[in-house]
Amino acid sequence: MAYNHKEVVANKPSRFTSGHRMCAGCGAPAVARMILRALKPEDHAVIAGATGCMEVSTFIYPYTSWTDSFIHTAFECAGATLSGVEAAYKSMKRQGKLPEDKDTKFIAFGGDGGTYDIGLQSLSGAMERGHDMVYVCYDNGAYMNTGIQRSSATPKFADTTTTPAGTVVPGKMQSRKDLAKIMVGHHLPYVGQTIALANYKDLYEKAEKAIYTEGPCFLNVLAPCPRGWGYNTEDLMQINKLAVDTCYWPLYEVIDGVYKITYKPAKKLPIEEFLRPQKRFRHMFKPGNEWMIEEFQNEVDSRWQELLDLEEMTNKAEN
């Protein structure tokens, strides 16, 4: 059935309530809300959260924004924690300790700090062991919760509090890790890279596939941060749009190893369009720093081309 935004929003009440303390203009709450809307209304869910912005803003004792069951333990172990929950479900279901006619789904949310970096081992273990769960990384490209320190998801040249753009070192000097590819290397049944665009179609459909594909699935979702990126809060959706139209954040999915790019911009915009509205890249626009923009563009181009090649190659192998 074709995606209809109005119907989804009308028929599927939010399972992530308002009143949380995420910042205005933050990309993450919209992502969480929409992913949970992809759950069938009759299904129960257990959500695990890694320590990070989302966890500390949505579950402050004695309040919670999560209408499903929720567990947070620590920063680096949402994957392992949810592994335990899912193992308990399997065991108890098998022993007849849980109702037979009720399905429970398992979804973890971690930021890029808790996923690309400190939680990578826990995530990798959970995926390799094949737990029936979806791990969602809301990637805002730095440790925003502790105050904008660089992560391995931070793009090259970005100004962060541990890679300040100075007179000698112009911001972060390393390129971004490609986490979705690392997850593809785990041979998962479903890996998706997505973002919240105007009608949420891409995000919703990938979430639905990830949740209802049996086995370990992974979603990488770009979730801009107005504090860390330095854009105006009302420009969130515009930033998201520019991220995909410049091919900085390609939208694609990998089903059993076969790549499918789900959005190919009719006109691929130059990377400056994405960089310019963000204060973290401001220094790149100073006279004499043109090389930085050029290098950034080259990286985006080569990664985009690599993706096109992978799509072609894996589909050819498939046919």
Next chain:
Amino acid sequence: MGIRERLSGNEAAAIAMKQINPDVVAAFPITPSTEIPQYFSSFVSNGQVDTEFVAVESEHSAMSACIGAEAAGARAMTATSANGLSLMWEMIYIASSLRLPIVMSLVNRAVSGPLNIHNDHSDAMGVRDAGWIMLFSENNQEAYDNLLMAHRIAENKDVLLPLMVCQDGFITSHSIENIELLEDDKVKAFVGKYKPEHYLLNDKEPIAVGPLDVQSYLFEHKAQQAEAMKNAKKVILEVSKEFEELTGRKYEFFEKYKMEDSELVIVCMNSTAGTAKAAIDELRAQGIKAGLLKIRMFRPFPAEEVAESLKNAKAIAVLDKADSLNGAGGALFEDVVSGMYVSNIHVPTVNYVYGIGGRDTTVNEIKQVYTDLAKIAETGNIGDPYRYLGLRRK
């Protein structure tokens, strides 16, 4: 009555786990506890348990998965040693703060560094303030019995705390000794079913576990943990009494060996108690009034009861199998002497740090401690209260 067997400490622990039949076991191999998940995996592979075994990629994940499983509504167990417990450390505190009655088999080993795989108690001492109930075991029988009692204690509504059963790496874990096992059905009946009040998998009552807990609440939540730890004392006695009725094997906070009239007393934990008993028997034959107080329940610490039991002694040696590296003495020593001080009991007491990194402790060395105690009792001169036993000086 019971099944007579010959088992190592690790086998005994694994068989206890098999009989308990937990819903989830998550574990990562580490010497000397490796055999426990190894034996248990074979029970899983051969369909002898209903357990979902999660072969995690680290001990941090082992404890994280146990927390997830227990919060989900399952009985979760694990086993580890030394650096494995160190890696779990962050999650150890989280497990107890979430009031999850997870049960762990801790096979005590020296924490690195330098790397050493042999027995001492530095791993357990590293988590002594983490809010876990800690039971120590002299031999395979006690390791087995403590595990059978563990869930009844931990899951009690007035307690709801995780619990670890300690035994000495290699000395106990790898030594094969006689043991009396309970029949499977008796264990099943004794341990009973786990019925958590609130759990993640209850779709009729979704819950949220592990909040951000700020200044206005954390203090009260910690005080509740402390209260639960105090409550555990009564529950441990009740469960132990019931266990005694079932098996004839008596357990209390601590065991008193030849303590009725003893003047010279050693306080220690785990397998060294066996060595001390052998030394005491020899000394008693010579008319020396030697005795032993073997701590079973280290957390909660029975400070008042220990002090009361020591009040008639003339000199006491507390043996610590972990050095606190604080320039003042080991953890057990400090607990014992502060307990006596608060109870206004003043007996000359010294501390021996011993057996570090698996250094053997002999009957003769224990006898030397009693000789030292006799001198202290006679002269009233303690000398240096912070001593070593079995340390080479050159």
